[in-house]
Amino acid sequence: MKYKKISFKELVLMNVSALYGIRWIAKSTSDSFGLGLGAIPMWVIFMLIFFIPQALMCAELASAYPTDGGLNDWVKIAFGTKYGFLVSWMHWTALIFWYASFLTFLAINVSYMIGRPELADNKTFVLIMSLVVIWGLSFVSMRGMKLGKYFTSVGAFGSVIPTIFLIGMAILAIVVLKVAPSASEYTVATMTPKMNMNSLVAISGITFAYTGAEFTANFVSDMKNPQKDYPRAIMIAAGLICVLYVVGAVCMTMLLPTSEIFAYTGTLDALTKASELLGVPEILVQILALGIALSVLGALVLYIVQPVKMLFGYSEPGIFSEKFMKKNQYDVPEKAILFQAVLITVLLAGVNLFSAVETIYNVLVTMTALTSLFPYVLLFAAYIKIKREKEDKPELYQMTRNKKWGCFLGYSELVICGVAIVCSALPVMGTTSENIIYEIELIGGALFVVLSGLWLWKRSGLKNKKVGT
Template identity: 25%
Template structure:
């Protein structure tokens, strides 16, 4: 008999999966308004999508997650679009993570000025990602660093960020945050450029539907899974807010570098009289980010090669090496990531390029969430007989309330992602809008075109028969 996961274990597992300090500067950059954004992100994004994903995952537990749910509700065409978008959004997500890695190197070598040097960042990102790609052609490589990377580069820095942030804030008092009142807590909704930070904060919770795969493995899932969702998201909101508000107090808002996680640590360690610790922690964080990047290289590609073998992509996409690595997908990833990274060459500020990439990634993920929410509605009525061990609480009325909340959050996130925020110079507003709109349209239409013109001979079995 397989031992069930306890409620505490599921909460710990979820926090370990989502816990990251990579997005803290984004929350810090809006000061007290971060409270408003985080609460809205939880109510209109994280909680409802988690509950919907749990119901779908326990009703359709087959490997594949979102694409399986969408296929059951909307058919293979939109399942392919879902798989495709989950793959291509990783290109932009990995550029962001690679940028965070590249921004650590200057602090390791005592050259913090290089963290804002576009050329240095571009070269470092491209070299790093190609090294990780080549190393992953040997399947065993990833297992060697993932666990230690998480402990050394994510958990220890996260605890230090909160402890040191609180200590520094008590030491210096309220310097940069200013007073907490309705004007500082609630952003000016007439100024949509500020409200666009909501999209970046929602991105903290992107991917949370993956935790739903554990819903069937928990004791009393109908009761315990919703509790785990609420507790996990509550703890994540508290952690992010403490870390972000203490950083916002330590650094003026216009000086916060969204891609440089180490920035507040430098201030804290200097205040403690141990500036050399900045170098050590930068090395630790760089190792953690490297491990995270390494874990992401193969995941999306392994999912996509299964799609290719079903006959939805030409045979060249089905190529594997002797270690069973999906060669074509991995090479395409590295190539596209290289091209996307070159955006930093034409955009003068690292913050500006980082935000543009973040917004496009968020929009693509939100399109997937729209498909997941539609799948929830359709399957609730189309296949009511399918047992869901973790249904959305409240029956069909509860489902509609949950889905409407999620739709409000997802659609709002898409809209505000398109609007250039205050960190993007006016002369780049048009370029930013074009990147978001055209990028989304092209990347959604492309899989629809591929699906329309797919050939029966693309299916793996048919390819092998032809070769024989």
Template identity: 30%
Template sequence: MNSPSTKKLGVLGLSIISVNTILGLKNIPYAATVGPSAILFWVIAALLYFIPLSLIIAELATSYPEQGGVSAWVNRAFGQRASFLSSWFYWVANFTYYPSLLLGITVNISYAINQPMIIENTWLRTIIALTIFWIVTLLTLRGTKMSEKLAAIGTPIGLVVPVILIFGFGAYSIFSGNPSATEFTAKTITPNSLSLDTIMFLSTLMFAFAGMEMLGTIAGDVKNPQKTFPKAIGITSAIIAVVYILGTIAFQFVVNIKPDQTATALYLFADKATADFHLPFQLSQVLGICFVISIVGALSFLILNPSVMFYESGKNVLPKMLTKTNKANMPSNLILWQSAGVSVILLFSGFIPTISSALNMLTFMATLAFFIPYVYLILAYIKLRRTDKTTIRPFKIKSIIMANVVAGAALFSVIGTIALTLIPAPHTTISEYAPLVVGPILFAGLGLWFYQLGTKETRTQLKKAS
């Protein structure tokens, strides 16, 4: 979509965008709810999912650095229909993911301005979330350079500062002799049983690592992608893994979090640190400001990515109205339709009583829809590795046996996550469970219908032309 003159992202820019897009500090308190065994779960999630998928994406992105990412790779392996459906699911998954992200922003804002009562005001937080979302959406329509600028601001302030504060106060608590809020022993770190709840918890942590595939959609905007991608992925992987694992340890040492406190857990940590160390300022307010900047910085790229992918796979299928681009070569109508759908779901989420319940339901729905395109992605990698012998692969898993092992581990973790998400948790009501099953089926049917309509129109035009 973009001209060669826009290829300006180097290793630093790509690393900044990817870290700010993937790393979510809100995942640390969620992991803390399971206790010290979360440390082992983080390691398992990284080994089974994050590292294998990162290696696969690094090889695909450097071998086929065309704009479109997953949709382009799936199209090369399985054709237009599979590419369209994978991109379709990726596009609609954000209809539930963005609302969860936006509700998180309202929590951050409420603490940033020292007005935590906003969290309890359902419609006020909805209006705030919608306003921020549409402002960032309109800025995103100006192109990838705007996304890079927002990420460049968001990462240093919104991620580096909170990480230093969390690690700093956690480490100070550990080495100053303060008692730990959590018991760290070999027994507590090792899971006592592999129950359904603990396995589902592992699948949720895998979702915390999701997002690396987004880098493929901006390959056309990257300088020398064959060298830049492997370096950026290596830097990103190391930073995210270290922050998640060490952050969880520091967090659990200071405060003990219950499952129904996930929405405000980071601020409970901050309030405890403020009291323990007699700080002359409210740490929760500082973190709130940082998190708002971070999420707004990441949001632009998150809005842009799925629409670019869907545009690349559907530009010959979708109606012309939807594939219209603006002066910045952005698929403006797809972005606006996506934003309209997100707005509707965000409004419906206002009827859910508590913000933690809303966040949990939206996250589960997004997890299921997001992981379906990963199945296409991994299968495309397996096929292209076996059938495409001519393409030069600047970065690749050298042994075909090891490539199959890596792909098998990624496929196992992704399919397992999808299956586990569909298993109802104890005490789940029909109204809570129905969207998880009905949603994907409905979206799959809509995707197939759109594809049939688009290809029928194309076939009709070809017949008339002949």
């Protein structure tokens, strides 16, 4: 059977589906942990200076070294098995924070879905529901998680379609029908990011929102004309994603002032406001909340097992005990799944010390951004090393054939990533006691992730081995 090549259109849609997330609009435009109106130009700037170069670098690596392991294998090729394991470890631990933030977001959307938005501010409701979902999914996943295929089609409904509704309803109510004046004024002054702690922390969120290009980069070798079509596909996908973020941010801030936008409920609050202005029944917001909730649940279902299997099921022998890595009859390392659920429970209980659900959600998203950016430090360092040392092959895709220019872009991405990591750890809580808890959990958690990975490798007694290029 002849293998079907990935089309230009398919690659564009895959990138949009994989990389766009509606929750980042409210997160970026909120005055709390956000940039306010300053988010609008920042989405454009970081698309140009971070996302596009990152995507093209990943495509170059994928073209030279096509592999299902992605950035883990590229780091192994550059620096050896020790750092390949460290990337896998950091990726999995970052997912612990991601799970926690997504579970919180899911509980909040469910409160709107059932017509009880006041429950979104109830810490007990959010915590209990989050724990019920993660433990339920964990036990189900031990029997072989095949539910994911039933959720893949709702991803677009949960992100892109609510965004289209938000944009369409806002323009209709504020611009066309002029039912109400815009809640914000758009000038150079108002859209210039304020250089305060909240704005600097928000930069890490926007940087993180633009990561993930490595997941679709491996398809570069499956295109008919990758040297020409892949850069075009990335440019168009980046443009579409950027338009969704920018126009979505403008429309959300037309409906609500940035002081009234909250990262955890902003999207649904804006949709509720638009529905009120247009006289649309509340059931529309409940349906859209259901769609977002299903897409979040689908993401959790799809990702709850695979990262665990990749880390604990296929790590170098000797890092984890055989009993811990042992798979059941469904090919799932169930002890590792239980360990993951325990860690998520501890994390959710820890952040529940903060006073409000909004703070809890913002902290979890920031912790996710901080830990998720660590593997990209090694990715960009690997690109620089490989770009400098490997022999050019004209038949393979390359971002640029000029080694010095390629290395310069690699260093630029490395600096942006490093600045985002530092910014994410800045103190932004309202009280000294909350700042102490915040810094302990954020910086302490980040150090624990890196140091524990290095300790596990050292304890195993394994030697760092170079992987053949």
